[in-house]
Amino acid sequence: MQIYNTLTRKKEEFKPLVPGKVSMYVCGPTVYNYIHIGNARSAIAFDTIRRYLEYRGYDVKYVSNFTDVDDKMINEARAEGITVGQLAEKFIAAYLEDTTALNIKPASLHPRATEEIANIIAFIEKLIDQGYAYEAEGDVYYRAKKFKAYGQLSDQNINQLEEGASQHINIEEQNRKEDPIDFALWKAQKAADEIAWDSPWGKGRPGWHIECSVMATEHLGETIDIHGGGQDLEFPHHENEIAQSEAKTGKKFVNYWMHNGFVTVGKDEEKMSKSLHNFVTVHDIIKEIDPQVLRFFMASVHYRRQINYSTENLEQAAKILERFKNILNNLDFRLNDQIASKISNAVRKALIQTKEKFIAAMDDDFNVQNALTAIYDLLPIVNANLNDENVDKEALTDFKQSLTGWLEIFGIDVTKLVANNAGQDDQEIEALVQARDEARKAKDWAKSDQIRDELKAMGVIIQDTPQGTRWTRE
Template structure:
């Protein structure tokens, strides 16, 4: 398996620290609002990767945090006249609800910054003792230049960083720092109504970057297999995580860094973000469309590539899901009938070849487009066999099992795709279908067409197959 490592800027053979097991940390949301489509892209991309690892037989320990205290949360809570904890509770519950709708597997662990204060303070004290951090008036900063490899992940030039930071040297905080590019590990309480905890440096709260270093090393170990997040976290967040973690432990922090591409909107393909006010929340969109459509739309693009959000692209995803659903229904219908089975070596070989192509594509840095292309190419052959006078039921069973496992990697639940809720008019529909079959047998085409139209008005789709008449709801 090959994965693209942001740190080395090339594909590398994936070798987990422990054979058969994977430690994976994914930066979670800051919970001050509903997540937008761009936030969901990261959750879906790395859930898809996690699912593929599990498909390949790996045991994945997947940790994703909640940032439940920071400047945005303090400002939002103050504006709403509620506590930061109340704000966090609301939006953690919303995040859980929205990601569940998108069939994102819960993390093995969802640590929260506010529940790790003691560990964060211990971590910072260790950095101070090692000379990598210093305290000024209750704030604690990281000595960026003391870490020799600073900038290695994002390929940043430290001299350029310093030049850029020096433009803000008059800022009160910058004047307190030893160097303009030093960053905060602990922030002193500035106003009495700000959420704060006691510390050796006075009342305050953790900086943003430190929490992920603490949670990752605490729950996954000093060195982990994979650390992931959006491209916008590459610098400064992930860069700072490396500096903090490796300074404290003296060990390599992460073996493989994975970053997902942005979601863009509009003809100009502008990045979707809250700051640009061009975002669509998951909470809103899943009230209007089937969440499986949004999930598949996001999962069907290779994680490092940019995604352009549009109604047209959502519609294309919906059409593909319909093809998947129809194929599942065709196969299920044929497997239930009593007709004789006839071996089809071409179909059996095609299924095995599709499995091979699927794995080859996904093993190449999770190339979902090629993996899906292999599946698409198989569907006409499967449907043709399912509709033939004599089908290969053994091969169709093989396909049914493999296909459900393939699409599960993309977060599609086959049972939900074909689920048809029982309705009070089911018996009436069955009677109308029987009456139509009789009319067709008697060549009463006018009555047959009349019943078809009646069923269509009821939202029922009729399919005539060699094995009988099938009906589904629109």
């Protein structure tokens, strides 16, 4: 298996620290609002990767945090007239509700920054003792230049970073820092209503970057296999995580850094973000469209590629899912008929080849698009067999199990996908279908067409197959 490592900017063979096990940390949301489609992209991308690793037999410990204290949360809590803790509870619940709708598996652990304060303080004290950090008027800063590899992950020159940083900080903060590029590990309480904890440097709260370093190392170890997040986190967040963690432990922090591409909107493909006010929340969009469509749309694009969010692209994803739904329903119909089975060498050979192509594609840095192409190429061969008088039931059973497993990697709940939406009028529909069959046998085409139209008005689709009449709801 090959994984593209952002740190080295090339694909590398995946060798986990412990054979058969994977330690994986993915940066979670800052819980001050509902997640937007861009946030969901990261959660979906790494859930898909996790699912494939598990499909390949790995035992994955997947940790994804909640940032439940920072400036945005303090400001939003003030605006709503509630505490930061109340705000966090509200939007953690919303996050879990939305990600459940998208069939994102719960993390093995969802640590919260506010539950790690003692560990954060101890981590910072160690950095101060080692000379990597210093206190200034109740704040604590990290000496970025002291870490020789600073800028390596994001491929940036430290002198240029220093120049840029000097243009973006105010005079008061600049006077507290030894160097403009130094970043905060601990922030002194500035107002009495700000959430704060006691520390050796006075009341305050942790900086954003230190939170993830602590949660990752506390729950996964000083070196972990995979660390993931959006491309926008490469700098400064992940760059700072490396500097903090490796300075403290003296060990490599992460073996494989993975970053997903942005979600863009509009003809100009502008990045979706809250700051640009061009975002769509998952909470809202799943009220309008099937969450499985949104999930499949995002999971079916390679994680490092940019995604353009549009109605047209969602509609295309819906059509593909409908195609899968139809073939699964047709499989059930033929596997349950009473006609004898007949071996199909074409189906069996194609299925073996597809299994090999699927794994080869996904082993190549999780190339979901090539993996899906392999499945799409198999469908016409399966459909041809489904329309034969005698089908290969053993091969089709194998295909159904394989397709179910493949779709589950993409987060598609096959049971929900093929559900017939049974209703109180099922008996009436069955009676109408039977009456239409009888009209067709009697060659009463006018009555047959009349019943078909009546069923269509009820939202029922009729399929005439060599093995009999089938019906499904729209």
